[in-house]
Amino acid sequence: MAGLSEVSAAGVLKKINQGHLECPICVSRFTNPKILDCLHSFCQTCLEKMMEGQPQQREITCPVCRQQTALSDAGIAGIINNFSLMALVEEANQQEEMVKSQRSNIICEVCEEEEAIVRCLECREYLCDFCHNAHKRSKKTRNHETASIEDLRSGKAPYQSRLWNEVPKCPNHSSQDLFFFCETCETLICAVCTALDHKAPDHKFIDISAAVASCKEKVTQLITEAKQCLNKLTDAKEKALKFKLDHNNITLEINDDITKNADEAVAKIRENERLLKEKVTKICHKKDACFDQGLECCEQNIEKAEKTLETVKTVMEQTNNFDLLKLQPNLLQKLQDAADQETPAPVQGLTFKDFQQCKEISQAEIELPIAQRHSDVKDNVQKGVGEG
Secondary structure, three states: OOOHHHOOHHHHHHHOOHHHHEOOOOOOEOOOEEEOOOOOEEEHHHHHHHOOOOOOOOEEEOOOOOOEEEOEOOEHHHOOEOHHHHHHHHHHHHHHHHHHOOOOOOEOOOOOOOEOOEEEOOOOEEEOHHHHHHHHHOOOOOOOOEEEHHHHHHOOOOOOOHHHOOOOEOOOOOOOEOOEEEOOOOEEEOHHHHHOOOOOOOOOEEEHHHHHHHHHHHHHHHHHHHHHHHHHHHHHHHHHHHHHHHHHHHHHHHHHHHHHHHHHHHHHHHHHHHHHHHHHHHHHHHHHHHHHHHHHHHHHHHHHHHHHHHHHHHHHHHOOHHHHHHHHHHHHHHHHHHHOOOOOOOOOOOOHHHHHOOOOOOOHHHOOOHHHHHHHHHHHHHHHHHHO
């Protein structure tokens, strides 16, 4: 029967990352690894610890990908053994042990007495010189490939586990090897199973080599389809990335245009602001001149009135009755002049009319809110004058 030995254990061991020989749960070298439906493997004891306190649980969650795996009545023990991983772990352990035991002797596994000098890579046994010669004379084993202990220790010839050729036993008939595959149930069966639980015509079964060939053909076909799908997904991803990049570039360009237009608009507004302020300043300066003229007139009249009153007061205090009567016409005239002074009308602040009459400012420039604000000022001034 073609077994797991068809796979090059040495090649796999050379390529495999030693980290792949460690259980993700305990982060130690695998012991009796079990493989879940998601194809992630864990130590049997680690999975059993995960399920402690949940004896009735009928499924287990993968701690890596969270996929569920159904459990049989056997529980964790009923999960498929990962024999390939077991073999790799054994080979890694043995290779390490051989390197560590450079100075110790390895005993022949046939006679169990003499020191071994070679290992048969097909029988997976250490042989002493005598047993090695006998091994070469036997018709069944004369063509077997062997490797010296030195080559094994140096890694030139890798250690190969017996598990690669070991045929698993039937879980229902422990003395029987699993030689057949039931296509109806998609499970490995033994010769007894073919006559009892998986007998024809209700069940169709084939030998292991045919099942493996069929499996490889299906896997190869699906690998091709999966690669085609992967290529499509890769193309779709590249297109999506390109579209996203184009989208981002367009977004940047649009934002740049918006900023540019906004800057230009703000610049125009600021320029209009500057020009309008200049115009307003000119109007205000003209109005300031009116204020200054009015204030100057008021101040002159105030000064004249104050001097008249002061003069009259002095005359009244320092002049005798005869002189007072003589000066009466002059005093009365001065007082009358002071009383008859005209009070200049107050100059109002800027109003809507001031801007309307200014040819340098357009109608649009004096509309609300500026015009409204100055209209409010006008109303307040007029109200104050009326109350005064």
